Amino acid sequence: MKYLLTIYADESTWVDASPEDNAELMAAYEAFTREASDVVLGGEALQPTTTATTVRVRDGERLLTDGPFAETREQLGGYYVVDVADLDAAIGWAAKIPDAANGCVEVRPIMEFDAPGADAPSHDAAARG
Amino acid sequence: MLTRALGDLDRAEEAVQDAYAIALERWPRDGVPADPAAWIVTAARRRAIDRLRSERRFAARAEAIARLDALEREARDEADRDDAADGDLAMSPIADERLRLIFTCCHPALAPDARVALTLRLLGGLTTGEVARAFLVSEAAMAQRVVRAKAKIRAARIAYEIPRDADLPARLGSVLATLYLVFNEGYAATAGDALVRRELCAEAIRLARVLCLLMPDEPEALGLLALMRLHDARRAARVDAHGALVLLADQDRSAWDRGAIAEGHALTERALALHGRGRYVVQAVIAAEHGRARRAEDTDWQRIAGAYEQLAALDDSPVVALNRAVAVAMARGPEAGLALADEQAEPLAGYHLLHATRADLLRRLGRAGEAAAAYERALELAANPVERRFLAGRLAEARADERG
Numbered sequence: 001m002k003y004l005l006t007i008y009a010d011e012s013t014w015v016d017a018s019p020e021d022n023a024e025l026m027a028a029y030e031a032f033t034r035e036a037s038d039v040v041l042g043g044e045a046l047q048p049t050t051t052a053t054t055v056r057v058r059d060g061e062r063l064l065t066d067g068p069f070a071e072t073r074e075q076l077g078g079y080y081v082v083d084v085a086d087l088d089a090a091i092g093w094a095a096k097i098p099d100a101a102n103g104c105v106e107v108r109p110i111m112e113f114d115a116p117g118a119d120a121p122s123h124d125a126a127a128r129g
Numbered sequence: 130m131l132t133r134a135l136g137d138l139d140r141a142e143e144a145v146q147d148a149y150a151i152a153l154e155r156w157p158r159d160g161v162p163a164d165p166a167a168w169i170v171t172a173a174r175r176r177a178i179d180r181l182r183s184e185r186r187f188a189a190r191a192e193a194i195a196r197l198d199a200l201e202r203e204a205r206d207e208a209d210r211d212d213a214a215d216g217d218l219a220m221s222p223i224a225d226e227r228l229r230l231i232f233t234c235c236h237p238a239l240a241p242d243a244r245v246a247l248t249l250r251l252l253g254g255l256t257t258g259e260v261a262r263a264f265l266v267s268e269a270a271m272a273q274r275v276v277r278a279k280a281k282i283r284a285a286r287i288a289y290e291i292p293r294d295a296d297l298p299a300r301l302g303s304v305l306a307t308l309y310l311v312f313n314e315g316y317a318a319t320a321g322d323a324l325v326r327r328e329l330c331a332e333a334i335r336l337a338r339v340l341c342l343l344m345p346d347e348p349e350a351l352g353l354l355a356l357m358r359l360h361d362a363r364r365a366a367r368v369d370a371h372g373a374l375v376l377l378a379d380q381d382r383s384a385w386d387r388g389a390i391a392e393g394h395a396l397t398e399r400a401l402a403l404h405g406r407g408r409y410v411v412q413a414v415i416a417a418e419h420g421r422a423r424r425a426e427d428t429d430w431q432r433i434a435g436a437y438e439q440l441a442a443l444d445d446s447p448v449v450a451l452n453r454a455v456a457v458a459m460a461r462g463p464e465a466g467l468a469l470a471d472e473q474a475e476p477l478a479g480y481h482l483l484h485a486t487r488a489d490l491l492r493r494l495g496r497a498g499e500a501a502a503a504y505e506r507a508l509e510l511a512a513n514p515v516e517r518r519f520l521a522g523r524l525a526e527a528r529a530d531e532r533g
Contacts, residue, residue, distance in 0.1 A: 012132035053238040066240035
């Protein structure tokens, strides 16, 4: 039997934490991942909800909202992990998920951890503005 | 005191003179304030700030335009060197760069207010403080909006690219909606900072113009530019010498900017020729029809009501339905209009213009008592001081009619 374990935490404590506290938490997660390596099929850390986009399709029209899934009427019913070039491509797939026409699909970027020794990723000019 | 704040004696003197001039005009009309000296100092400071702001703006604008000109000259020279076929500015790398920036700033995954803030900050010539004042939020809150939006662009990987064809209609729609939001913020007749508001309209028009240059075959972009030009053409006639709102029917049409109207007409024709039938094109058709009428009674209300019917089919919002009711009232009489307006009574119960519209139609039907009640409700809901003054005047007239 497979189970999905979803992790809920107050993300502000994570953002506001000192580097030492974050390092401690990271070490704890690494220890958990090692211990659970026989049973874990996959898992990712997500970027904070401020980076989320919620996608709905109504009457064939795609509606986007800045921010996470917020209504309480719908419940988490499944997930996909997609690997695509940018947010538009991810939104394109999200809008094709059948339940986007009834409920909604939250598109949340997955955290990318720099490989040791790799250069920090460079970002676009708009963000520098 | 004022001199220290302004750092310049001449400026302070000028500002105080301005303040006295304003007092001479206002005090006889509105009464002398409780503390006249304090009133003069406050008014003088405000005038001085206005002057400083516009001086600064002109300086910054001149510099920005000089920079842009230099860049465009460079691009032209480069194109001349390369090949005559590449000489079109719309195909230059700078044009591409600007399109990328517009599409990134107006990405639909960003909140509308963030799109506006980013667009004005990165593409416009306004400072964060000016944008904040125009939208009645603190400068810190506006700066925070920009920072958050940039963080999302980076973290969620919103591509700094011109959208793929499949995404283009939705992405372009978001750009147009953002520019229209900027324009409307500037066009709303409030007693706020008039200078900044004018600047917002000019900015929205300038950006729409750039967009039309870069995407010359997009009818909705042409439609939006036409719509904004046609509305802006009436700016001088919409508010009277006392700052009161003047209805379209009562406006001095000789004060309309005929050049802007002609350009609006040409753009509308071009959008229609490209088979544009979207919401901006249809709204431009309506505005163009108003612009065509030399006198209010020459207005072709049948055509305008027809265009509103088209618009209502594209957009089922109650506000569009209310505007349609107004046009139908003009085309077929107040009774027909009132019936359509009443259909929107429930969704628009808290909207002052529903009550103002009903009041006007009831007034024209000679139902003064009901008209007065509707004006009262409209006045309770209206926040804009210019509109409130207008409604209060109409309410007094309706009450007088009721008695008479």
